[in-house]
Amino acid sequence: MGTSDLDRQIEQLKRCEPLTEAEVKALCLKAMEILVEESNVQRVDAPVTVTAPLPPPFPFHLSFICGDIHGQFYDMKELFKVGGDCPKTNYLFLGDFVDRGFYSVETFLLLLALKVRYPDRITLIRGNHESRQITQVYGFYDECLRKYGSIRVIDRKQEVPHDGAMCDLLWSDPEDAVDGWGLSPRGAGFLFGGNVVSSFNHTNNIDYICRAHQLVMEGFKWMFNNKIVTVWSAPNYCYRCGNVAAILELDENLNKQFRVFEAAPHESRGVPAKRPAPDYFL
Amino acid sequence: MTKAAEAWEGPTAAELKAAGAEAIPGGVRVKGWVIRSHNGPILNSASLQLFEDKLQTTHLPEMVFGESFLSLQHAQTGIRLYFNALDALKAWKHEALPPVEVPAAAKWKFRSKPSDQVILDYDYTFTTPYNGSDALVQNPDSIQTSLDEPRNLCWEDSEDRIDLVALSAKEPILFYDEVILYEDELADNGISFLTVRVRVMPTGWFLLLRFWLRVDGVLMRLRDTRVYCSFGSDESKPVVLRECCWREATFASLSAKGYPSDSAAYGDPNLIAHKLPVVMQKIQKLKLPN
Numbered sequence: 079m080g081t082s083d084l085d086r087q088i089e090q091l092k093r094c095e096p097l098t099e100a101e102v103k104a105l106c107l108k109a110m111e112i113l114v115e116e117s118n119v120q121r122v123d124a125p126v127t128v129t130a131p132l133p134p135p136f137p138f139h140l141s142f143i144c145g146d147i148h149g150q151f152y153d154m155k156e157l158f159k160v161g162g163d164c165p166k167t168n169y170l171f172l173g174d175f176v177d178r179g180f181y182s183v184e185t186f187l188l189l190l191a192l193k194v195r196y197p198d199r200i201t202l203i204r205g206n207h208e209s210r211q212i213t214q215v216y217g218f219y220d221e222c223l224r225k226y227g228s229i230r231v232i233d234r235k236q237e238v239p240h241d242g243a244m245c246d247l248l249w250s251d252p253e254d255a256v257d258g259w260g261l262s263p264r265g266a267g268f269l270f271g272g273n274v275v276s277s278f279n280h281t282n283n284i285d286y287i288c289r290a291h292q293l294v295m296e297g298f299k300w301m302f303n304n305k306i307v308t309v310w311s312a313p314n315y316c317y318r319c320g321n322v323a324a325i326l327e328l329d330e331n332l333n334k335q336f337r338v339f340e341a342a343p344h345e346s347r348g349v350p351a352k353r354p355a356p357d358y359f360l
Numbered sequence: 361m362t363k364a365a366e367a368w369e370g371p372t373a374a375e376l377k378a379a380g381a382e383a384i385p386g387g388v389r390v391k392g393w394v395i396r397s398h399n400g401p402i403l404n405s406a407s408l409q410l411f412e413d414k415l416q417t418t419h420l421p422e423m424v425f426g427e428s429f430l431s432l433q434h435a436q437t438g439i440r441l442y443f444n445a446l447d448a449l450k451a452w453k454h455e456a457l458p459p460v461e462v463p464a465a466a467k468w469k470f471r472s473k474p475s476d477q478v479i480l481d482y483d484y485t486f487t488t489p490y491n492g493s494d495a496l497v498q499n500p501d502s503i504q505t506s507l508d509e510p511r512n513l514c515w516e517d518s519e520d521r522i523d524l525v526a527l528s529a530k531e532p533i534l535f536y537d538e539v540i541l542y543e544d545e546l547a548d549n550g551i552s553f554l555t556v557r558v559r560v561m562p563t564g565w566f567l568l569l570r571f572w573l574r575v576d577g578v579l580m581r582l583r584d585t586r587v588y589c590s591f592g593s594d595e596s597k598p599v600v601l602r603e604c605c606w607r608e609a610t611f612a613s614l615s616a617k618g619y620p621s622d623s624a625a626y627g628d629p630n631l632i633a634h635k636l637p638v639v640m641q642k643i644q645k646l647k648l649p650n
Binding site: 206207212214215216220249251253254255256258259260261262263264265266267269292293294295296299315316318319320321355356357358359360 | 400419478479480482548549559624
């Protein structure tokens with residue numbers, strides 16, 4: 079797959095036009111080669127310390143950390159308008175690319191194509207929605223079947239197991255009501271409080287944790303005295319919540335700034351603005 | 361919940377005129393009733409704090425549409441029925457069902473060390489017995505002589521049934537809306553939502569308040585409240601019937617009956633309601649205030 083092919087595919091995906099099944103397969107294989115080489119703890123450098131800059135004309139200045147997208151393709155385009163195009167801007171996406179929105183396929187393929195084209199400029203990590211079980215219930219699986227007739231286009235390195243570190247990473251949330259560890263009332267899923275976060279940050283010598291996965295009206299939410307922040311990047315979630323979205327910008331000195339953005343205007347997306355059609359419900 | 365559907369332009373002027381109705385902002389005025397709805401955004405941090413204070417809890421659904429409401433008010437009698445998230449969550453807090461364990465819980469219990477863990481035990485499914493709020497409001501023309509809280513309305517058990525035949529007639533719809541009051545994705549373990557739909561026709565109005573819960577692999581609950589007012593001949597004496605029907609089933613019991621046991625088969629409560637056994641049903645008639 080040549081660079082020009084890839085660039086054409088990226089342009090096509092930016093218009094929300096899906097690729098052919100053969101193209102998807104080739105893209106997935108290529109992406110696997112890259113992703114398999116990445117380590118579990120993926121190092122993402124701030125711009126100033128990047129060791130292998132692209133040749134001109136790619137001066138880049140900023141990095142952004144992005145939260146959940148959930149198949150809201152046109153809103154992700156707003157995100158790129160706010161943050162700037164990849165590769166001029168570095169991006170770190172915190173997972174939950176798919177499910178619930180109308181365009182999970184196009185959303186994920188565009189991110190994947192960007193990853194293959196600019197592997198050092200975009201980092202994609204996995205959310206709990208990037209699994210077979212969850213996508214079967216919440217939309218991505220059906221969307222793949224609808225658009226390609228086969229779920230086999232997506233290959234996974236591993237299913238999310240029911241226990242162990244990988245499971246905990248994808249299913250745990252911060253919780254105000256506990257200081258240490260808590261167990262969710264669902265009986266599964268850990269909750270962690272301020273003490274746990276403080277000690278994690280201290281042990282790992284980090285300033286704060288940036289995570290996604292939970293909806294916040296303002297697009298981001300700090301907890302535990304700025305020791306952890308939740309970033310949410312799907313504006314007007316499910317097309318009805320009225321929330322704004324945010325991405326976190328880090329400059330070369332790791333100064334941070336939240337860029338808040340709103341949903342794409344109705345006319346620029348595939349779904350018509352509508353009043354609910356009346357229904358003779360009983 | 362309704363999916364994206366074809367656009368609806370609302371009733372025609374001729375339909376409104378023929379019914380003696382008038383469109384008003386966010387609603388309709390017909391046969392002595394003022395029926396209005398509003399769909400707002402989810403709570404922001406400040407209003408979330410207010411809800412937490414009022415409800416004395418820090419655990420609320422992920423999406424609370426705190427400004428959204430449906431209101432039906434009858435001017436002559438002072439009857440007011442309304443539907444909102446805050447009252448529904450008060451009822452949730454009061455019912456306080458024990459939590460439902462998800463299938464993965466067995467494995468998690470095995471791993472967790474209870475000694476150094478806090479186990480939260482609030483009802484994260486937000487199951488509510490709410491069937492609407494009501495009040496008797498002062499006639500706007502009368503001089504208000506007391507500062508008492510508005511009186512609640514009185515509902516009496518009834519043998520009557522909601523007239524489904526009348527409701528099946530494809531009359532013009534003068535007003536229609538769906539208002540989501542709250543919704544939670546149960547951290548990707550299913551769905552919980554409370555929504556109210558209303559349709560107003562020339563011969564009456566009808567609403568369906570629905571609580572729907574699916575805990576993947578465990579259980580489903582459907583709590584429906586249907587309220588119907590047939591306009592009849594005497595505008596000053598509206599007849600309002602309320603029918604509550606609660607259904608519940610575990611995935612295990614459905615599977616035993618040969619029904620599918622995967623969650624993907626239970627996306628739309630309309631299609632599967634009949635598979636869930638009725639666990640509570642009551643019909644009440646609104647007693648007109650003197």
